[in-house]
Amino acid sequence: MSKIKLTKVPFKGTAEQEAQLMEKLAVCKNMKGGLMPALQSAQEIYGYLPIEVQRIIAKEMGVSLEEVFGVATFYSQFTLNPQGKYQISICMGTACYVKGAGELVDKCKEILKIDAGECTEDGKFSLVATRCIGCCGLAPVATINEHVYGKLAVSQIPDILKNYQ
């Protein structure tokens, strides 16, 4: 599992978000094995899983914070750090890799001056080298939020990023 980097960004959860979370937790509490669905809902609401949110989940689900933290850090989809407004995910599945996905990551790192797994200072872009998203026919593939870019060439990266600036 990858290294755990804790965020320094202060927690800015709203009362409205907490109410939403409580609603979901009420359902998950009565589910067999409800901790994963609870964390998935929390991430949907807050965009990430700050320690403050994990504390609420632990209390409501009746498990220790250690257990919640253990599960949250085990799975790569859960993130303890806030994500950029635009999430750039570059697929590092085999099909994409043999078609040069590694170079796409390098180019993004170079332009955004961040490492994979990080967010730019202005909070605009975050970059992840993601697991196979199953669009192997379009390799190499990147997604920015919901939009999928297929059959990418390194030379297209600067223009694509400019569109989001």
Next chain:
Amino acid sequence: MFRNHVLICGGTGCTSGDSPKIRELFEKKIKEAGLENDVKVIMTGCFGLCACGPVVVVYPEGSFYSQIKPENVDEIVNEHIIKGRIVSHLLYKDPEIKAQETVTSLNETNFYKKQSRVVLRNCGVIDPENIDEYIAYDGYQALYKVLTEYDPQQVIDIIKQSGLRGRGGAGFPTGLKWQFAKNAVGDIKYVCCNADEGDPGAFMDRSVLEGDPHTVIEAMAIAAYAIGSKQGYVYVRAEYPIAVNRLSIAINQAKEYGLLGNNIFGTDFSFDLEIRLGSGAFVCGEETALMTSIEGNRGEPRPRPPFPANKGLFGKPTILNNVETYANIPQIILKGPEWFASIGTEKSKGTKVFALGGKITNTGLVEIPMGTTLRTIVEEIGGGIPGGKKFKAAQTGGPSGGCIPAEHLDIPIDYENLIAIGSMMGSGGLIVMDEDNCMVDIAKFFLEFTQDESCGKCTPCRIGTKRLLEYLEKIIEGRATLKDIDDMEKLCYYIKDNALCGLGQTAPNPVLSTLRYFRDEYIAHVTQKKCPAGVCKSLLTYKITDACKGCTLCARQCPVGAISGKVKEKHVIDTDKCTKCGVCMSVCKFKAVIKE
């Protein structure tokens, strides 16, 4: 009655190519022409030929339009649908069929001709969000037959006779697995479906869920009846939003129709199904880890025995099969075990779906009878390697599998043969590599993956894969000795023998199989400090040949100023300054920059 059907692929590949917008436009234009009662537009699952997406097929002619853009919709509606004239310039062009310029029907193409679709039978045929279409294609008839004509043991006997083996990895006989779970004592039993397709480069399970979700629901209900279970779970990757969505729709429709829930078909059999989302952990494809994850814990595997058939999910007897395995079940019940057993080889029955990817013309999903040769898949169905490059190896089985070199292209594909040549069936990813791929680099790619995904529970995997990766990095950077290669090989066998679960035990396979067939490539990295394929950056040097015209373009583009030379004179690269970014090579108009 509709006079035309317009089928638009709604698989993940084509969806990213704008197929939902294409569907909207078709519906709009057809309505404008006042033909909404004559022409039906349907969004289907994956057609398989993802390389040519987005795909649109118009029936009754079966015209196979490929790489359709929203702006082509007008022409297809005006010409084909209104005037009945097929738009030939938009039809799929099969490179093999030279006599005629275009092909009209799917089955005439080389890509489909050699395939035999059992698992994918409904993908690209029906609307996956409409249960009536599934029912019209014999859907839920197998469940009806089972519930009204067979007792549970007869169902298991049929599956045993068919010879069906698990499609997720090791190929364990499915009927036997069900038998163990049936024999297990317990009042509560579970049926699980593994849709956590973690193998990078494989997407058949996703395509079945996207294109034909009801077949999985039906099969799981049949399995539940056979072992005496009332509750099922489908564990799906969260990376597959379209699949999750269509499966939820399908489950709700099945509940509405009384095909899930209490007293199905008026019998005393009841069965319910729940979706659980994975959260991106490769190890959760391992059966014990998957169950631990459904229980809401860190998805770590545990030692077996006890096997899940006796002590599985929540400590109860459980069966777990993957999506592709389940997709075979309704057909086996309806057509009989003899029919299924007549397809394939002696020990591997039926078909196998492969996800063709990498350096191949027709990337996409193919379903072939077991025993088809790799050559048929790569050269005939796959249309060979683009750009006139030479085939180097095909990788099957993902991070647990191995590379198959050109000398084994004619081996019939089945479980035993693939193991014998040092690879494995795995879930069916098939990545083709050409002469530009470095096999040491590929081994490192897979090791990075397994090392990152190692859950850390057992030492051989947690530390062993890390050390393996370090050996590979040493080789790639030109710091290794020949002894390192031997030590690395020994470590591989140590991990294989000692790791706790399938992920760890198979993690060294990519290294072992590339060592077996491409040892000289490893040796070249070590002794000559060269990467024969020109991939490993540390071992490359860029050079300018006499073809240089002195245009100065490379010198101006070089980010570190490593290139010097006068106008109209040959330029030189300062190898100490060069960062090997390759910009000079990509900008040179005279192909004067080479890498060695």
